[in-house]
Amino acid sequence: MAGSTFTLIEAIERQADSCAHIGSPLYAGLLTGLAGDYLSGGVTAELLEGVSDQPVHDAVPLRYLATAHRLALAGSAAELAALFPSCGGSWHGGDITDVFLSAVAMHRGEFVRGLQRNVQTNEVGRAAVLAAGFSAIADRTGLPLRTLELGGSAGLLSHWDRFGYATGESSTGDPGSPLQFGPEWYERPAPHLHAGIQVAERASVDVSPIDVSTDDGRLSMLSFVWPDQLERFRRLDHAIAIARATPVHVDEADAGDWLAARLAQPFDDGVATAVFHSIVWQYLPAATKVAVRAALAEAGERATGSAPLHWLRMEPATKEHADLRLTTWRGDGEPAEELLAHVGYHGAGVRWLG
Numbered sequence: 001m002a003g004s005t006f007t008l009i010e011a012i013e014r015q016a017d018s019c020a021h022i023g024s025p026l027y028a029g030l031l032t033g034l035a036g037d038y039l040s041g042g043v044t045a046e047l048l049e050g051v052s053d054q055p056v057h058d059a060v061p062l063r064y065l066a067t068a069h070r071l072a073l074a075g076s077a078a079e080l081a082a083l084f085p086s087c088g089g090s091w092h093g094g095d096i097t098d099v100f101l102s103a104v105a106m107h108r109g110e111f112v113r114g115l116q117r118n119v120q121t122n123e124v125g126r127a128a129v130l131a132a133g134f135s136a137i138a139d140r141t142g143l144p145l146r147t148l149e150l151g152g153s154a155g156l157l158s159h160w161d162r163f164g165y166a167t168g169e170s171s172t173g174d175p176g177s178p179l180q181f182g183p184e185w186y187e188r189p190a191p192h193l194h195a196g197i198q199v200a201e202r203a204s205v206d207v208s209p210i211d212v213s214t215d216d217g218r219l220s221m222l223s224f225v226w227p228d229q230l231e232r233f234r235r236l237d238h239a240i241a242i243a244r245a246t247p248v249h250v251d252e253a254d255a256g257d258w259l260a261a262r263l264a265q266p267f268d269d270g271v272a273t274a275v276f277h278s279i280v281w282q283y284l285p286a287a288t289k290v291a292v293r294a295a296l297a298e299a300g301e302r303a304t305g306s307a308p309l310h311w312l313r314m315e316p317a318t319k320e321h322a323d324l325r326l327t328t329w330r331g332d333g334e335p336a337e338e339l340l341a342h343v344g345y346h347g348a349g350v351r352w353l354g
């Protein structure tokens with residue numbers, strides 16, 4: 001298709017395809033049913049038409065489904081909840097379009113509001129590769145970390161050291177955490193995980209943060225995960241509980257301005273600064289990318305061996321995988337840039353190259 005202008009029905013069909021390919025047969029089937037409702041001029045057409053002139057970019061079909069999921073999670077749509085594994089229900093492969101459409105008829109106002117809500121995910125599985133990256137920094141420096149997260153969403157990945165990780169040969173994080181990443185996350189040869197990393201300070205920023213300490217924020221975050229992706233849903237639920245117990249405030253600001261202000265402060269000797277982000281770079285305006293790079297370069301000039309600066313990021317490489325890259329400034333010449341790992345978009349299949 002020329003350009004990126006899609007019609008609403010194309011948006012629904014593309015989303016159905018993508019759900020079928022990346023593990024949500026429930027949503028794939030439901031979207032196919034809703035495409036039929038749309039084409040016959042049903043309530044799906046009435047509600048979705050006109051919400052956005054970029055229905056693929058704005059994920060309008062997912063907004064529609066997330067509103068139903070949210071109602072089910074909140075206990076307001078019992079028939080749907082009985083079909084959604086995330087709500088304790090079970091789905092046996094049948095068509096659930098009629099159940100969905102009766103929830104729409106019953107809660108029309110909620111759907112009108114839900115269709116205005118941006119879909120935003122905070123993918124906790126990405127912690128598996130980030131923990132390996134932070135381990136590489138700790139192995140080399142032996143220093144406690146100051147972590148500065150850009151595009152943190154709900155800030156859940158800033159809690160990475162409060163989850164547990166084990167490759168079978170090494171481990172890090174909290175072995176008592178309800179959220180554990182085992183050897184199945186890491187391909188062989190696995191990265192070395194550095195036990196007992198100390199996080200001296202942590203901060204996070206997002207242009208549009210979600211506050212999971214509120215019930216509304218928690219429900220929003222959970223509703224964006226597909227109801228039949230139970231493991232993913234449980235990971236998110238555990239991470240939200242951990243974040244609520246030990247909150248990290250996510251500052252509402254542009255990443256460029258925020259980072260420049262944070263890095264303008266003098267570095268503490270004996271602490272390694274690690275600026276990090278995952279699947280954020282493509283969303284930043286060009287001016288923000290310039291500002292982030294400039295803030296890093298300026299602060300890199302002031303970095304030393306006992307107060308080094310790192311830029312750790314997991315960002316898209318190919319259709320199948322993202323790359324984990326690390327740039328290090330330690331005051332001894334040009335910054336060193338490394339490719340540390342390939343990893344799946346949701347964090348699975350860490351292939352360590354570092």
Ligand SMILES: C[S@@+](CC[C@H](N)C(=O)[O-])C[C@H]1O[C@@H](n2cnc3c(N)ncnc32)[C@H](O)[C@@H]1O
Pocket residue numbers: 120121122123124126150151152153154157205206207208209253254255256277278279280283284285288
């Ligand atoms: C795909 S999400 C990734 C969230 C999180 N890093 C993760 O891996 O789960 C991209 C995030 O970037 C944020 N974002 C986009 N533009 C931004 C900006 N200029 N400054 C800060 N955050 C931004 C969005 O609000 C969104 O939360």
